[in-house]
Amino acid sequence: xxxxxxxxxxxxxxxxxxxxxxxxxxxxxxxxxxxxxxxxxxxxxxxxxxxxxxxxxxxxxxxxxxxxxxxxxxxxxxxxxxxxxxxxxxxxxxxxxxxxxxxxxxxxxxxxxxxxxxxxxxx
Amino acid sequence: xxxxxxxxxxxxxxxxxxxxxxxxxxxxxxxxxxxxxxxxxxxxxxxxxxxxxxxxxxxxxxxxxxxxxxxxxxxxxxxxxxxxxxxxxxxxxxxxxxxxxxxxxxxxxxxxxxxxxxxxxxxxxxxxxxxxxxxxxxxxxxxxxx
Numbered sequence: 001x002x003x004x005x006x007x008x009x010x011x012x013x014x015x016x017x018x019x020x021x022x023x024x025x026x027x028x029x030x031x032x033x034x035x036x037x038x039x040x041x042x043x044x045x046x047x048x049x050x051x052x053x054x055x056x057x058x059x060x061x062x063x064x065x066x067x068x069x070x071x072x073x074x075x076x077x078x079x080x081x082x083x084x085x086x087x088x089x090x091x092x093x094x095x096x097x098x099x100x101x102x103x104x105x106x107x108x109x110x111x112x113x114x115x116x117x118x119x120x121x122x123x
Numbered sequence: 124x125x126x127x128x129x130x131x132x133x134x135x136x137x138x139x140x141x142x143x144x145x146x147x148x149x150x151x152x153x154x155x156x157x158x159x160x161x162x163x164x165x166x167x168x169x170x171x172x173x174x175x176x177x178x179x180x181x182x183x184x185x186x187x188x189x190x191x192x193x194x195x196x197x198x199x200x201x202x203x204x205x206x207x208x209x210x211x212x213x214x215x216x217x218x219x220x221x222x223x224x225x226x227x228x229x230x231x232x233x234x235x236x237x238x239x240x241x242x243x244x245x246x247x248x249x250x251x252x253x254x255x256x257x258x259x260x261x262x263x264x265x266x267x268x269x
Contacts (some may be wrong), residue, residue: 035207074251089263
């Protein structure tokens with residue numbers, strides 16, 4: 001039951017993040033790349049003002065799976081690193097917290113680029 | 124058809140695709156990806172992982188799935204239906220890394236794949252790092268006075 005509820009919350013919150021992005025795509029001239037950048041920066045902002053942790057508490061993967069979660073992770077990493085190392089943490093915290101996802105995307109990206117061939121372009 | 128009629132036709136044709144339908148699609152596909160993420164996280168937690176590891180492993184698993192689907196050419200088909208539903212979750216980030224990497228293979232592994240793999244990932248990482256660093260400095264200064 002608890003699992004079902006957490007899934008419903010993840011579904012609704014995650015879905016809403018996607019709807020907002022869809023509205024931005026349909027009604028503004030924002031390209032997908034810009035939306036990703038806006039979402040990740042917005043995630044850092046949410047983390048900075050302390051709103052991301054409660055959102056994550058409530059929505060679970062609904063908050064962490066959208067790219068907003070990437071930003072939230074960066075903000076959390078920065079805060080913890082600054083607590084530990086002082087000002088240097090502002091530089092070291094962000095990327096180390098996001099290292100898992102980043103390295104995964106790059107390594108798998110390279111791997112599949114080696115294995116797969118792109119569709120021949122229709123010239 | 125004269126010029127005016129043609130203009131009228133173009134205007135009618137260029138009306139954006141109906142947004143309510145796109146939004147509904149984005150909602151359920153994006154929500155579903157998050158549910159898969161939630162189930163994976165719960166699974167990793169029951170396997171005894173810490174909350175942080177479970178969350179990161181979920182991200183890695185979703186990225187792998189998106190990379191695989193991109194590689195075999197299925198991701199694009201799903202994305203055409205889902206729109207922002209596959210863009211906003213980490214799957215969209217993974218797709219934006221893998222897709223240019225595959226397409227630029229013919230340009231070489233260094234300046235082709237190596238450079239173009241960052242086409243979208245670069246801006247995302249840059250602005251994540253940048254806003255993180257700005258936040259870190261502000262947080263440091265504020266914590267000096269508290």
